[in-house]
Amino acid sequence: MSKIGVRWSQNKQLWLGGGAVMAVLVVVIGWFLVIEPQLSAASSTKELTQSIQTQNLLLEASNTKLKLQNDTIATLRADLAAALTELPSDGGLPEFTRQISAQATAASVVLNSVVVGAGTPVVAPTDDAGSTEPGRTDTGSGAAGSTDTAEGADSGTSTSAGSGTASGMVEMTITVSTTGLGADNVTFLQAVGVTGPRRALVTASQLAPADSSDAGISGPSTLTLTLTIFSAPLSPADQAALEKLISGG
Numbered sequence: 001m002s003k004i005g006v007r008w009s010q011n012k013q014l015w016l017g018g019g020a021v022m023a024v025l026v027v028v029i030g031w032f033l034v035i036e037p038q039l040s041a042a043s044s045t046k047e048l049t050q051s052i053q054t055q056n057l058l059l060e061a062s063n064t065k066l067k068l069q070n071d072t073i074a075t076l077r078a079d080l081a082a083a084l085t086e087l088p089s090d091g092g093l094p095e096f097t098r099q100i101s102a103q104a105t106a107a108s109v110v111l112n113s114v115v116v117g118a119g120t121p122v123v124a125p126t127d128d129a130g131s132t133e134p135g136r137t138d139t140g141s142g143a144a145g146s147t148d149t150a151e152g153a154d155s156g157t158s159t160s161a162g163s164g165t166a167s168g169m170v171e172m173t174i175t176v177s178t179t180g181l182g183a184d185n186v187t188f189l190q191a192v193g194v195t196g197p198r199r200a201l202v203t204a205s206q207l208a209p210a211d212s213s214d215a216g217i218s219g220p221s222t223l224t225l226t227l228t229i230f231s232a233p234l235s236p237a238d239q240a241a242l243e244k245l246i247s248g249g
Contacts, residue, residue: 103192122169179210203228
């Protein structure tokens with residue numbers, strides 16, 4: 001082989017070797033400058049997508065919960081209004097008087113009289129030794145401020161509004177008299193004490209014949225009830241907030 005042929009063969013090998021090295025360099029440079037950044041970007045995009053999907057699931061669950069609460073808000077407001085009927089903040093005497101008048105009519109009895117006593121604070125029970133009726137406010141006389149202390153005048157326990165033992169509620173004694181058949185009077189008694197909507201605590205009841213006849217419960221009779229109703233006074237600010245809550249404003 002001539003010198004020219006040998007040199008050509010060497011140059012050819014050199015070019016092939018150099019080309020292989022350049023190819024490797026191109027692959028390495030392409031990996032670090034193009035492929036690897038693209039893979040990292042794709043991985044970041046996948047993680048971001050998964051994070052967004054998780055957030056969407058949480059938002060969907062929260063929206064479902066809020067929708068359920070919104071669907072039941074009318075029922076909750078109605079329940080609150082019913083509870084306030086049982087324990088109004090303003091005493092609710094006109095409404096209660098109209099209620100028992102309607103109940104008397106429905107029971108076919110005549111409402112003879114409704115005597116309302118003064119409201120007195122309800123005192124929370126205490127653990128004082130020797131207390132016979134702790135915290136009990138005596139409203140039997142109907143006089144304002146007449147209270148029965150647990151341990152007499154020297155007990156040091158105040159039953160006036162603002163006392164540390166006051167519950168924040170007010171009780172009022174009402175005496176009701178009706179005339180009608182005995183069974184109808186019993187129906188009226190059940191309506192006042194059980195049916196409501198504002199139910200009263202019946203502390204005393206007396207059913208007596210309306211005349212000298214001996215007709216028993218089926219004959220004319222007079223029913224006398226002693227009732228206690230309760231209320232929970234609120235400050236003007238609390239009353240306004242409560243009315244806003246009920247109205248949904």
